[in-house]
Amino acid sequence: xxxxxxxxxxxxxxxxxxxxxxxxxxxxxxxxxxxxxxxxxxxxxxxxxxxxxxxxxxxxxxxxxxxxxxxxxxxxxxxxxxxxxxxxxxxxxxxxxxxxxxxxxxxxxxxxxxxxxxxxxxxxxxxxxxxxxxxxxxxxxxxxxxxxxxxxxxxxxxxxxxxxxxxxxxxxxxxxxxxxxxxxxxxxx
Numbered sequence: 001x002x003x004x005x006x007x008x009x010x011x012x013x014x015x016x017x018x019x020x021x022x023x024x025x026x027x028x029x030x031x032x033x034x035x036x037x038x039x040x041x042x043x044x045x046x047x048x049x050x051x052x053x054x055x056x057x058x059x060x061x062x063x064x065x066x067x068x069x070x071x072x073x074x075x076x077x078x079x080x081x082x083x084x085x086x087x088x089x090x091x092x093x094x095x096x097x098x099x100x101x102x103x104x105x106x107x108x109x110x111x112x113x114x115x116x117x118x119x120x121x122x123x124x125x126x127x128x129x130x131x132x133x134x135x136x137x138x139x140x141x142x143x144x145x146x147x148x149x150x151x152x153x154x155x156x157x158x159x160x161x162x163x164x165x166x167x168x169x170x171x172x173x174x175x176x177x178x179x180x181x182x183x184x185x186x187x188x189x
Contacts, residue, residue: 003035003043004052008071008079011053013153015070018044028132044069052078100178109186112179119175126168133161 010016010024021044022037035043047053052075057065071079096118103111137158 003039004047005079005082006035007040007043007047008052008075011069011071012076012079013157015068017058017066017068019066021069047075050074103182107189108182109189112182112186115175115178115182119172119179122168122171122175126165126172129161129165129168133158133165137161 006025007021010021016024018037018041022035022040025035025040044053044055048055048069051072053069054072055067055069058068059065096115099111099114137154
């Protein structure tokens with residue numbers, strides 16, 4: 001995937017300025033695809049010149065006008081073409097896993113603090129995901145009412161979020177296993 005595809009998806013979900021896109025990357029898309037503010041602005045400029053996005057100036061009170069981007073027909077066609085292309089299953093590059101294997105040739109206990117730091121970060125990310133799910137996809141107790149036709153955008157956003165939640169839970173379970181192993185090995189030394 002290229003950053004262009006992530007930007008097209010974000011703009012189709014909701015048009016916005018470069019600043020607003022950067023905030024979305026920080027809050028949600030960034031957990032699956034990262035991009036700096038500078039990258040986003042640079043790519044938006046190129047996408048505009050390639051005809052993938054349209055831009056309009058939006059006047060603001062007491063502040064400079066902002067540029068609001070929307071997906072042009074050509075951008076929609078590019079995204080559609082990309083969606084229909086097969087992609088290879090991802091291979092994970094996991095530095096911590098290599099360090100853990102390498103600890104067999106050093107002191108396994110030396111990694112305990114690092115693994116605990118990773119565990120805290122994943123715990124925070126899981127809490128962030130769960131809070132976002134509660135905020136954006138509330139479950140009404142006992143609700144069985146028909147809310148009309150399915151909203152593909154919301155349902156697909158939610159299924160990606162559920163994937164992130166499942167990934168973080170799996171990672172935390174694995175980190176707990178790693179910590180238990182490291183502590184057991186440290187005690188045996």
